[in-house]
Structure formats: structure tokens, C-alpha cells
Amino acid sequence: xxxxxxxxxxxxxxxxxxxxxxxxxxxxxxxxxxxxxxxxxxxxxxxxxxxxxxxxxxxxxxxxxxxxxxxxxxxxxxxxxxxxxxxxxxxxxxxxxxxxxxxxxxxxxxxxxxxxxxxxxxxxxxxxxxxxxxxxxxxxxxxxxxxxxxxxxxxxxxxxxxxxxxxxxxxxxxxxxxxxxxxxxxxxxxxxxxxxxxxxxxxxxxxxxxxxxxxxxxxxxxxxxxxxxxxxxxxxxxxxxxxxxxxxxxxxxxxxxxxxxxxxxxxxxxxxxxxxxxxxxxxxxxxxxxxxxxxxxxxxxxxxxxxxxxxxxxxxxxxxxxxxxxxxxxxxxxxxxxxxxxxxxxxxxxxxxxxxxxxxxxxxxxxxxxxxxxxxxxxxxxxxxxxxxxxxxxxxxxx
Amino acid sequence: xxxxxxxxxxxxxxxxxxxxxxxxxxxxxxxxxxxxxxxxxxxxxxxxxxxxxxxxxxxxxxxxxxxxxxxxxxxxxxxxxxxxxxxxxxxxxxxxxxxxxxxxxxxxxxxxxxxxxxxxxxxxxxxxxxxxxxxxxxxxxxxxxxxxxxxxxxxxxxxxxxxxxxxxxxxxxxxxxxxxxxxxxxxxxxxxxxxxxxxxxxxxxxxxxxxxxxxxxxxxxxxxxxxxxxxxxxxxxxxxxxxxxxxxxxxxxxxxxxxxxxxxxxxxxxxxxxxxxxxxxxxxxxxxxxxxxxxxxxxxxxxxxxxxxxxxxxxxxxxxxxxxxxxxxxxxxxxxxxxxxxxxxxxxxxxxxxxxxxxxxxxxxxxxxxxxxxxxxxxxxxxxxxxxxxxxxxxxxxx
Numbered sequence: 044x045x046x047x048x049x050x051x052x053x054x055x056x057x058x059x060x061x062x063x064x065x066x067x068x069x070x071x072x073x074x075x076x077x078x079x080x081x082x083x084x085x086x087x088x089x090x091x092x093x094x095x096x097x098x099x100x101x102x103x104x105x106x107x108x109x110x111x112x113x114x115x116x117x118x119x120x121x122x123x124x125x126x127x128x129x130x131x132x133x134x135x136x137x138x139x140x141x142x143x144x145x146x147x148x149x150x151x152x153x154x155x156x157x158x159x160x161x162x163x164x165x166x167x168x169x170x171x172x173x174x175x176x177x178x179x180x181x182x183x184x185x186x187x188x189x190x191x192x193x194x195x196x197x198x199x200x201x202x203x204x205x206x207x208x209x210x211x212x213x214x215x216x217x218x219x220x221x222x223x224x225x226x227x228x229x230x231x232x233x234x235x236x237x238x239x240x241x242x243x244x245x246x247x248x249x250x251x252x253x254x255x256x257x258x259x260x261x262x263x264x265x266x267x268x269x270x271x272x273x274x275x276x277x278x279x280x281x282x283x284x285x286x287x288x289x290x291x292x293x294x295x296x297x298x299x300x301x302x303x304x305x306x307x308x309x310x311x312x313x314x315x316x317x318x319x320x321x322x323x324x325x326x327x328x329x330x331x332x333x334x335x336x337x338x339x340x341x342x343x344x345x346x347x348x349x350x351x352x353x354x355x356x357x358x359x360x361x362x363x364x365x366x367x368x369x370x371x372x373x374x375x376x377x378x379x380x381x382x383x384x385x386x387x388x389x390x391x392x393x394x395x396x397x398x399x400x401x402x403x404x405x406x407x408x409x410x411x412x413x414x415x416x417x418x419x420x421x422x423x424x425x426x427x428x429x430x431x432x433x434x435x436x437x438x439x440x441x442x
Numbered sequence: 443x444x445x446x447x448x449x450x451x452x453x454x455x456x457x458x459x460x461x462x463x464x465x466x467x468x469x470x471x472x473x474x475x476x477x478x479x480x481x482x483x484x485x486x487x488x489x490x491x492x493x494x495x496x497x498x499x500x501x502x503x504x505x506x507x508x509x510x511x512x513x514x515x516x517x518x519x520x521x522x523x524x525x526x527x528x529x530x531x532x533x534x535x536x537x538x539x540x541x542x543x544x545x546x547x548x549x550x551x552x553x554x555x556x557x558x559x560x561x562x563x564x565x566x567x568x569x570x571x572x573x574x575x576x577x578x579x580x581x582x583x584x585x586x587x588x589x590x591x592x593x594x595x596x597x598x599x600x601x602x603x604x605x606x607x608x609x610x611x612x613x614x615x616x617x618x619x620x621x622x623x624x625x626x627x628x629x630x631x632x633x634x635x636x637x638x639x640x641x642x643x644x645x646x647x648x649x650x651x652x653x654x655x656x657x658x659x660x661x662x663x664x665x666x667x668x669x670x671x672x673x674x675x676x677x678x679x680x681x682x683x684x685x686x687x688x689x690x691x692x693x694x695x696x697x698x699x700x701x702x703x704x705x706x707x708x709x710x711x712x713x714x715x716x717x718x719x720x721x722x723x724x725x726x727x728x729x730x731x732x733x734x735x736x737x738x739x740x741x742x743x744x745x746x747x748x749x750x751x752x753x754x755x756x757x758x759x760x761x762x763x764x765x766x767x768x769x770x771x772x773x774x775x776x777x778x779x780x781x782x783x784x785x786x787x788x789x790x791x792x793x794x795x796x797x798x799x800x801x802x803x804x805x806x807x808x809x810x811x812x813x814x815x816x817x818x819x820x821x822x823x824x825x826x827x828x829x830x831x832x833x834x835x836x837x838x839x840x841x
Binding site for chain 2: 164
């Protein structure tokens with residue numbers, strides 16, 4: 044009998060809490076507000092079909108061959124130009140060189156590369172409270188010490204950040220329509236955070252998978268545009284095109300780029316060249332200018348339906364929620380004595396599911412919180428599901 | 443000015459030696475025996491085009507959505523069945539449960555996952571001398587101590603292996619048509635290695651990207667079939683279908699599988715579902731039974747051309763080489779005083795390139811060795827390039 048001796052880091056790795064929790068929600072007919080799955084109605088299937096045919100007909104051998112670890116040049120150029128355009132429109136010019144762009148196998152891989160290059164055992168890593176669970180999972184194998192920073196409706200609490208920043212390897216933050224809360228960082232808070240980061244000499248990892256999903260107006264300019272030498276920016280095509288292609292990217296300061304590239308090469312040699320060329324072809328012309336607004340409109344209508352249902356069903360109950368300006372999620376706070384983990388099976392009995400908020404905290408979980416996604420379910424499903432959820436919550440708080 | 447403090451492991455990560463070396467070979471018109479690029483003539487472009495169209499037409503929403511970290515069920519089932527079939531035909535039945543199969547983003551990712559789960563700082567990791575450079579790159583960030591094991595024409599030297607095995611976390615080995623040497627492990631040596639591994643309680647990581655590329659007869663049964671509880675098996679579709687899809691897999695003992703799965707989820711959530719479904723569709727019916735023999739025949743003819751050129755140009759010079767029974771590579775030994783790294787620019791002057799062997803050694807590099815790939819260049823190019831290479835080598839040894 045051969046036994047495998049596990050690395051110490053493997054002992055820290057645990058099954059995704061969400062994954063385990065969501066097993067109880069795998070029930071036919073359930074209306075799920077739990078997953079972070081983009082609506083498949085938004086996937087541009089016809090455009091992909093045309094691009095696949097063209098790529099295979101015109102550049103099939105190159106698309107199916109090994110390729111450079113940095114990524115497909117045309118895709119890197121598109122990312123650099125698009126980020127420059129968006130930042131300029133938001134009032135903070137950012138000159139992104141395509142040489143700073145690294146194509147990743149989803150932006151999740153960007154988190155893995157950052158962890159490998161920047162985290163030693165015991166390194167202090169600052170995160171928002173709450174934060175994206177997948178980032179905690181990507182960082183954990185490198186054995187950091189997480190320090191959670193408080194935040195409010197405008198974003199991270201600068202005083203708390205300053206009090207905790209000394210010696211941190213980096214601060215990980217989602218400024219736009221954050222997962223899990225749906226909150227965004229205000230313009231003044233971004234300015235203050237960058238000032239504080241420069242003063243404390245703490246780099247920032249800026250994760251922006253949801254920034255294009257704004258409802259009425261684009262978000263303020265990215266943190267990276269304000270401090271290009273001190274920020275690694277992560278982006279994704281999962282929310283604007285489709286997650287099943289696993290295409291993301293990072294933009295790194297030139298001094299750091301070579302190490303991230305070496306980590307990338309060791310991790311999977313390169314992101315599928317076929318997928319990169321398909322997307323580069325889909326992006327030609329003004330496809331995104333026509334396509335992304337349809338996603339925004341759909342998600343805005345579904346978010347409004349969910350907010351209207353919350354207002355209708357739960358106003359005056361002491362339960363509170365935020366009004367996202369974009370993205371995929373909103374965040375509920377129940378009365379402090381109600382445990383959203385314990386309540387989930389009761390919601391599932393009524394055919395509705397959510398994610399308990401506790402999973403998103405690196406420390407001191409707030410058990411009375413929960414995350415709702417408004418992107419996967421239709422407006423009709425949202426109305427039915429929210430009635431069931433409201434009944435569950437009202438019963439739990441004795442109303 | 444914000445400075446990034448690098449993790450200690452990042453200091454160990456270096457640009458791929460091969461990558462740097464090969465920069466000198468980027469010259470128009472050069473005949474390169476350096477790269478490990480499968481011949482693009484073998485890519486089944488028409489089959490992919492049909493599969494893409496069908497997948498997008500019939501299962502487009504699922505193919506473009508997030509998916510399970512384990513991989514697409516039909517693909518996992520194909521892998522399990524195919525490995526079982528091949529092992530039975532080789533005389534060692536192996537019952538692979540699809541639940542043991544994890545689809546990876548190329549088999550390179552399998553190496554990254556193994557490293558994360560099994561290597562602590564300072565862990566002893568045994569490798570062949572020489573071995574696959576990409577494995578050294580994937581393991582290095584987890585800071586192992588590499589121990590090289592001697593090998594001969596039949597594979598790893600069992601006495602040397604036994605002398606070095608105590609306390610090793612695992613032994614990494616490519617039994618079939620090894621990269622870089624092209625050598626294969628004999629049946630008796632496989633039996634002896636498994637006995638030794640069981641006795642020493644040392645797990646084996648068996649990497650088999652080339653096993654399907656046999657010329658006249660399939661290789662002996664895999665090590666994993668002989669000791670399923672003590673071996674992690676890595677495989678790939680890069681050499682039999684196309685590398686640009688980045689599709690590989692691993693088969694792990696059930697006790698180890700959950701940790702590898704957690705590492706996979708943290709690394710990139712899942713391998714592109716689109717790519718998995720395309721390949722699953724291509725694999726339907728007897729496609730591989732028709733397709734893979736055409737690759738074998740092509741590579742065999744090119745290998746024979748290279749061996750004939752070696753015989754014609756270099757017999758009697760003291761330079762020696764092996765005769766591969768499959769795969770993509772063969773291995774030259776120059777007289778001991780000739781440095782293949784120093785010689786490369788002279789070969790490039792004559793419009794031919796190879797990879798110096800030194801890069802493939804975890805310790806004590808043999809500088810008088812070099813690797814030749816016979817898969818990318820045509821027979822006509824092989825004849826021209828080998829004449830140029832022979833002229834370079836003969837000049838270096840004073841003939």
C-alpha cells in the first residue's frame with residue numbers, strides 16, 4: 044500500500060464551501076439565486092459559430108498548434124486598446140502597452156499566478172470583508188495570513204485599511220459591483236485608496252470581472268489607471284462573452300510581468316490558442332458595442348424585478364439590502380440572530396436557493412448575510428422565487 | 443514608487459532555458475529540429491470544424507457556460523475506457539473508474555496540480571536524468587529538492603533508484619518515448635520499478651504524452667495499470683489531436699483525487715467546456731482508430747529519414763544516437779569535450795537548430811548531448827537540415 048504524503052498547503056485546501064452548500068440546492072424545479080452563472084441567453088452562439096468556421100478555414104493550423112505563453116497578439120492588442128479607451132472616457136487616461144497584457148485561462152488563473160509570485164508562507168494579504176471566495180481559494184495554497192478590511196457602501200474603509208496595511212504583500216479588491224455584495228467603490232474612495240497604497244507601499248490586485256455590466260453609467264476609472272506601477276489588473280471575457288471558453292487576462296507593471304509569465308508557462312504553457320483566435324475574431328469591428336448593451340439591459344431588468352420583489356415582500360421587516368448599479372449580485376442582511384446557513388435547507392424546501400454570506404469572509408464571518416444573483420433566473424422566476432424566499436425569511440424572524 | 447516583494451519561490455523561477463536558447467533559432471528559412479511541435483499536417487481540422495458546428499448548434503448554451511471542475515462526463519468516460527482497453531491489450535488489465543479522471547488544461551497543468559498537492563519546500567522529488575524540462579518548471583515553484591536518477595537504454599537504473607528513494611515524495615517518469623531522449627522503459631524494468639516503488643513506499647507520477655505515437659508495436663502496459671493505488675497517470679490530447687486546444691487529463695488514486703480536484707478548482711475553475719465537448723464529439727465512433735495510425739506512419743517515416751541521415755553522415759565519428767520506437771525525439775551524444783550549447787550558434791549559421799541537452803538535467807548536466815525532433819520537419823527538410831547539422835558537428839570534432 045503506497046501512501047501519498049501531502050504537502051502542508053494541501054491540508055489547508057478544502058472543498059469549496061459553496062460547492063458543498065450548493066449540493067442541497069440540486070433539486071429539480073428549484074429557482075436558484077445562488078450560482079454566479081451568466082444568463083445563457085446572452086451567449087453570442089451565432090457569432091462563435093461563424094468565428095469557429097472562419098478560424099478553422101483560414102488559420103486552422105496555427106489555431107491548433109502550441110503558441111506563445113503571453114497570448115495571441117491581436118487579443119492582447121484589443122485588451123490594451125479597450126482598457127485605454129474605457130479609462131480615458133472615465134477621465135483617467137491609462138496607456139496600456141500590449142506587452143503588459145498576459146492572456147489567462149479565465150481570470151481565476153490570474154489569481155493563481157499572482158499568489159505564486161507574491162505570497163510566501165505567512166505573508167500578510169489584505170482582502171475586503173466580504174470578498175470573492177474564489178480568490179481566497181486561489182491564494183490559500185500559498186499559505187498567506189489573510190487580514191480582512193472593513194468596508195461600507197462606498198467601498199473599503201480607508202482608516203481601517205491604513206491601520207492594517209503595514210508589511211502587506213498586496214491588497215486584493217473588486218472595485219466594481221463586487222462579488223458577493225454588488226457594491227462599487229466611489230470616485231473619492233478610489234482616490235483615497237490609491238493615496239494610501241502609495242504611502243504604505245502596498246501593491247493592489249484589482250479584480251474587475253463585472254465592470255462592463257453597468258446599468259445606467261460606467262463605473263469610475265480603474266485603480267490601475269491611477270497607479271499603473273503599483274496595480275495588477277485582472278479582467279475576463281466570461282461575463283461579456285461566455286465563461287465556457289475560459290478566457291481572462293491580466294495587465295501587470297512591466298517590472299513584474301516576466302515573473303507572472305514564467306508562472307503562466309509552468310502552469311499550462313499557454314491559454315488555448317483556438318479559443319483566443321475565436322474571440323479575437325468575434326471582437327473585430329464593433330461587436331462588443333452592440334452585444335454588451337443587451338446584457339446590461341437584461342441584467343438591469345432582472346435586478347429591478349428582484350429589488351421590486353424585495354420592496355414588496357420584505358420592507359419593514361428589518362431585513363436590509365443594497366441597490367447595485369451593475370453586476371450580478373446583491374446582498375441581504377438579516378437580523379443579527381438569524382443564521383443564513385441554517386436557513387438554507389428551509390429555503391430549498393420552498394424551491395428557492397441562495398448562497399449564505401459567511402463563506403465570503405476571510406475572518407469573522409457575518410452569518411446573518413446572504414448573496415442573491417439576479418442574472419440566471421428570468422423576471423417571472425424571480426417573482427416566484429422571491430416570494431418563496433420572503434416567506435422563508437419572514438418565518439425565520441417570526442413575522 | 444510601489445515595489446512588489448516577490449515570493450521566495452519566484453526567485454527560483456527562471457525564463458525557460460529552452461525559450462531563451464531558441465531565440466537564436468528564430469531566423470527565416472531555418473530548419474528546426476528544436477521544437478516539440480506536432481506536425482500541423484496531422485491536425486484533424488475538418489473534424490474539428492464539424493464538431494464545433496454541431497456543439498454550438500445542439501449544446502451551445504451548455505458548452506459556453508461554467509462547468510464542473512472534474513471535466514465533461516463523456517470525455518472522462520472515454521479516457522477511462524480507452525486506458526482500460528489499451529492496458530488490457532498490453533496484458534495488464536486496469537479498471538479505470540471515470541470518477542478517477544480529472545480533465546486538465548493540457549497535461550502541463552496536471553504537473554502543476556501534482557506539485558501543489560505533493561511538494562513542500564525541500565521535499566525530495568526524484569526525476570530521470572535527463573527529464574522533461576516542463577516538469578522541472580512546474581515543480582520548481584513549490585521548491586523541491588530534485589534528485590536525478592540514472593537511466594540506460596531500458597529505462598531507469600533500479601539500483602540507483604533504490605539508493606536514492608528513501609523519503610522521496612514521488613518519482614516522476616516518462617516511460618514511453620521519453621522527452622528528451624526518445625527512450626522507452628522495457629517490460630522487465632517496469633516490473634522491477636513497481637516492485638521497488640512498493641517496497642520503498644514512494645508514489646510514481648507517470649507522464650505519458652507520447653505513448654500513442656508508437657511505430658511498429660504499442661509500448662508495454664502503463665505503470666499505473668500495475669499499481670493503481672500508487673501512481674498518478676498523466677495523459678494528453680496534444681499529440682494525437684492538437685495542442686492548441688490545451689486538453690489533458692490525469693487519473694488519480696481515489697484517496698488523492700479530492701485534493702487534486704480542489705487544486706484544479708482554485709487554479710482555473712475548470713478546463714474550457716467548449717473544448718471538452720468538441721473533443722468528446724470528435725472522439726465518437728472510431729475516429730481515433732482511423733486518425734492516430736496516420737500520425738504514427740508520418741512520424742515513423744520522418745524518424746527513419748533522420749536515422750538514415752545520421753547513419754549516412756555521422757557513422758564512425760564517435761557521435762552516438764538511439765533508435766526510438768515511437769514518439770517525437772531522438773538523442774545524440776557528442777564526444778565528451780564538445781559543448782552543444784556553445785555549438786548551437788554555429789548550427790544556426792548553417793540554418794539548422796536543435797535543443798542542447800543540458801537544459802533537461804535537474805543536476806549535473808551532460809553538455810555534450812542534444813535533442814532532435816523528427817516530427818515538425820518534412821523528410822526533404824530533414825535531409826537538408828541533417829546535412830547541415832552533420833557539417834557543424836564534424837567541424838566541431840575536427841573531422
